[in-house]
Amino acid sequence: MSKQLKGNAVVGQSGGPTAVINQSLVGVIEEVCEQECITELFGAVHGVEGIVNENFIDLKHLSRNELEAVARTPSAALGSSRIKPDKEYCARMIESFRKHNVRYFFYIGGNDSASSAHIINTMVQDADYDLKVFHIPKTIDNDLLVTDHCPGYGTAATYVTHAVIGDDLDNRALPGVKVDVVMGRHAGYLTAATMLARRHEGDGPHLIYVPERPMPIEKFTREVAETFEKIGRCMVVVSEGVTDEKGEPWATRLQKDVVYDSHGNPQLTTGGAVLSDFLMNELLKTKVTKRVRVDTFGYPQRSFPGLISPVDAYEARYCGRMAVFYASGDNTAGSICMQRFGKGDRYRIETFVTTLASVAARTKNLPDEFINEQGNNINNSFRAYVSPLVGPLPEVGYLRK
Amino acid sequence: MSKQLKGNAVVGQSGGPTAVINQSLVGVIEEVCEQECITELFGAVHGVEGIVNENFIDLKHLSRNELEAVARTPSAALGSSRIKPDKEYCARMIESFRKHNVRYFFYIGGNDSASSAHIINTMVQDADYDLKVFHIPKTIDNDLLVTDHCPGYGTAATYVTHAVIGDDLDNRALPGVKVDVVMGRHAGYLTAATMLARRHEGDGPHLIYVPERPMPIEKFTREVAETFEKIGRCMVVVSEGVTDEKGEPWATRLQKDVVYDSHGNPQLTTGGAVLSDFLMNELLKTKVTKRVRVDTFGYPQRSFPGLISPVDAYEARYCGRMAVFYASGDNTAGSICMQRFGKGDRYRIETFVTTLASVAARTKNLPDEFINEQGNNINNSFRAYVSPLVGPLPEVGYLRK
Numbered sequence: 088m089s090k091q092l093k094g095n096a097v098v099g100q101s102g103g104p105t106a107v108i109n110q111s112l113v114g115v116i117e118e119v120c121e122q123e124c125i126t127e128l129f130g131a132v133h134g135v136e137g138i139v140n141e142n143f144i145d146l147k148h149l150s151r152n153e154l155e156a157v158a159r160t161p162s163a164a165l166g167s168s169r170i171k172p173d174k175e176y177c178a179r180m181i182e183s184f185r186k187h188n189v190r191y192f193f194y195i196g197g198n199d200s201a202s203s204a205h206i207i208n209t210m211v212q213d214a215d216y217d218l219k220v221f222h223i224p225k226t227i228d229n230d231l232l233v234t235d236h237c238p239g240y241g242t243a244a245t246y247v248t249h250a251v252i253g254d255d256l257d258n259r260a261l262p263g264v265k266v267d268v269v270m271g272r273h274a275g276y277l278t279a280a281t282m283l284a285r286r287h288e289g290d291g292p293h294l295i296y297v298p299e300r301p302m303p304i305e306k307f308t309r310e311v312a313e314t315f316e317k318i319g320r321c322m323v324v325v326s327e328g329v330t331d332e333k334g335e336p337w338a339t340r341l342q343k344d345v346v347y348d349s350h351g352n353p354q355l356t357t358g359g360a361v362l363s364d365f366l367m368n369e370l371l372k373t374k375v376t377k378r379v380r381v382d383t384f385g386y387p388q389r390s391f392p393g394l395i396s397p398v399d400a401y402e403a404r405y406c407g408r409m410a411v412f413y414a415s416g417d418n419t420a421g422s423i424c425m426q427r428f429g430k431g432d433r434y435r436i437e438t439f440v441t442t443l444a445s446v447a448a449r450t451k452n453l454p455d456e457f458i459n460e461q462g463n464n465i466n467n468s469f470r471a472y473v474s475p476l477v478g479p480l481p482e483v484g485y486l487r488k
Numbered sequence: 489m490s491k492q493l494k495g496n497a498v499v500g501q502s503g504g505p506t507a508v509i510n511q512s513l514v515g516v517i518e519e520v521c522e523q524e525c526i527t528e529l530f531g532a533v534h535g536v537e538g539i540v541n542e543n544f545i546d547l548k549h550l551s552r553n554e555l556e557a558v559a560r561t562p563s564a565a566l567g568s569s570r571i572k573p574d575k576e577y578c579a580r581m582i583e584s585f586r587k588h589n590v591r592y593f594f595y596i597g598g599n600d601s602a603s604s605a606h607i608i609n610t611m612v613q614d615a616d617y618d619l620k621v622f623h624i625p626k627t628i629d630n631d632l633l634v635t636d637h638c639p640g641y642g643t644a645a646t647y648v649t650h651a652v653i654g655d656d657l658d659n660r661a662l663p664g665v666k667v668d669v670v671m672g673r674h675a676g677y678l679t680a681a682t683m684l685a686r687r688h689e690g691d692g693p694h695l696i697y698v699p700e701r702p703m704p705i706e707k708f709t710r711e712v713a714e715t716f717e718k719i720g721r722c723m724v725v726v727s728e729g730v731t732d733e734k735g736e737p738w739a740t741r742l743q744k745d746v747v748y749d750s751h752g753n754p755q756l757t758t759g760g761a762v763l764s765d766f767l768m769n770e771l772l773k774t775k776v777t778k779r780v781r782v783d784t785f786g787y788p789q790r791s792f793p794g795l796i797s798p799v800d801a802y803e804a805r806y807c808g809r810m811a812v813f814y815a816s817g818d819n820t821a822g823s824i825c826m827q828r829f830g831k832g833d834r835y836r837i838e839t840f841v842t843t844l845a846s847v848a849a850r851t852k853n854l855p856d857e858f859i860n861e862q863g864n865n866i867n868n869s870f871r872a873y874v875s876p877l878v879g880p881l882p883e884v885g886y887l888r889k
């Protein structure tokens with residue numbers, strides 16, 4: 088393939104939205120305007136669907152104001168898609184690319200999107216069509232391989248930490264057992280972030296359960312009851328993906344009619360009220376307290392507009408820009424990754440490119456070092472990992488005797 | 489009763505927390521320090537429970553910094569209580585007041601707290617004990633009689649509006665039916681506030697259901713399906729207290745084992761996932777789309793720390809101050825109310841005192857003028873009522889062809 092291709096570019100967004108996925112989109116637009124090798128930039132409406140239907144928006148002629156308004160807006164401005172393209176679907180995409188002289192394809196999404204990008208990249212090589220294919224990471228789950236972390240995670244972590252700080256204050260005022268169910272089918276990163284809510288003596292969450300450790304229901308109820316008996320209240324955070332002793336997700340086991348998306352992922356959080364009801368009923372059975380409440384945080388975790396992490400917004404934009412930058416150079420395909428340098432105030436990232444295959448389809452788990460021995464909490468060492476990624480947290484004040 | 493009593497004061501917080509209930513507490517503390525008739529100020533830990541157990545915190549000697557830290561913190565810093573005192577309980581409270589020479593009682597809470605204050609006020613008159621009793625309004629439901637609105641409502645309205653703005657963007661990106669269940673057992677004020685999320689053409693919520701109008705399930709599913717067929721998506725907000733054609737709350741009807749609190753109120757939001765599951769299943773039955781999601785917003789509505797409405801915080805503080813101011817003058821008992829003057833930028837409030845009896849126990853509904861004829865949406869006239877109470881809403885940007 089020629090190192091510098093001349094032609095048009097397509098950018099698309101895929102999967103569950105995040106609060107900063109539009110920052111990556113705007114990063115792509117900005118950098119395309121800097122690179123002479125790219126003539127026009129087409130935004131694919133609803134991801135791969137927009138490509139096969141030739142439903143494009145011209146993105147190269149937006150004003151600075153329009154770009155910044157889109158950048159600060161949560162959720163995918165181009166529209167997203169849950170379609171996982173098979174080979175036949177990919178062939179139709181390539182046909183559309185040929186027709187519009189598209190030589191650059193930027194796809195913003197999670198591991199399923201990386202997988203789609205990988206299939207397309209393989210197919211164009213076989214078809215002898217010159218196309219550069221780049222995946223730009225996006226996921227609140229933070230579960231992509233190779234990269235240090237993912238754009239979208241920091242803001243979701245900021246939101247859930249705020250919610251747990253508020254909920255813990257609520258639980259102090261009206262003591263009881265409170266359980267919050269947080270998104271994360273396979274990886275406990277988002278759930279683990281709520282450990283940042285612990286800032287003063289006695290602050291919750293007192294227990295945190297992630298999918299990386301089994302959560303037999305008797306263990307869960309016993310540990311909650313023990314905490315309640317010891318301190319008179321208990322604030323618990325649980326991943327939607329927590330499993331039984333055999334590693335089967337409770338939510339899957341409990342749902343009689345599990346709804347699967349087109350990627351074969353079970354839909355857990357909504358309509359997965361079955362998990363919250365189950366946990367509540369099991370806790371009530373222990374009779375440790377009548378005051379048991381369970382909330383499932385839901386979509387605000389991925390699309391809440393009020394509390395976007397500045398670092399997350401910056402990094403999402405930067406990953407978008409860098410994808411175009413790498414594509415304009417020698418690289419022909421890959422996924423953008425972040426590497427971390429420095430700790431605390433000295434935190435900064437640099438980007439690099441990894442192969443699409445190394446990110447496609449698989450997911451990363453929360454490393455063992457961050458989970459405590461009993462498998463019911465997150466170690467303090469996780470604070471150094473997650474702190475630089477989240478926005479400012481609210482200061483609170485207590486009255487003590 | 490002598491017009492100016494000399495003695496100590498007790499302040500307590502009651503019922504479900506709000507994000508600004510501590511502003512009212514700090515307002516009381518500030519004004520007590522200005523009034524010579526009050527010697528000491530005792531904070532009752534967990535409301536009426538703290539009074540009978542003589543569990544008090546000295547509040548008159550806190551630093552400015554400590555006060556401001558508490559003021560900006562959501563949830564009841566003194567601890568709250570769900571106990572509804574009967575006459576025997578009230579007699580024990582009066583005994584505690586006598587013992588500590590308490591001549592002023594300030595109780596921050598909703599209509600149940602006004603009711604408790606009213607009982608105590610009646611009993612001290614019979615017992616010939618000089619005590620001034622003041623209720624300071626607090627509720628995210630905004631359902632107290634007489635006052636124009638209640639401290640706590642504006643911030644909860646800010647939160648739910650943010651959440652719905654984000655959710656509507658999410659629903660644009662991945663079109664389907666999305667239902668959000670918002671707090672409000674009897675009154676639709678909080679649910680109605682989400683109409684503020686409509687700022688551009690096509691913005692949701694497209695349908696809003698409040699407890700003030702019956703919501704037969706066939707009407708609900710038909711109206712959602714019609715909207716989806718017309719615009720290709722549907723964003724719906726539903727009060728937790730929505731009722732069937734006979735006025736029975738769906739959540740109550742659906743729950744086999746309804747949990748009641750000590751005031752006799754059914755607990756709907758948490759463990760009331762039964763409502764969200766029911767709505768989801770009924771919508772799926774219409775087969776209008778497979779993409780149906782339902783979220784129940786839960787406790788973040790009342791305790792989220794990140795987005796406190798400045799007007800709400802100011803008014804909550806002011807109501808606390810004014811309660812002490814009125815008590816120091818000729819008034820012997822009452823509930824603090826707000827009256828509204830001016831519209832838009834000229835909005836301001838003044839306070840006045842109403843009788844405890846006029847606020848006790850009963851609740852106010854959303855006025856008819858704000859609900860549309862079909863009973864499935866909120867009229868634009870509501871915007872003028874609610875706008876001055878909420879904090880700044882995020883600007884968003886769209887990409888259009």
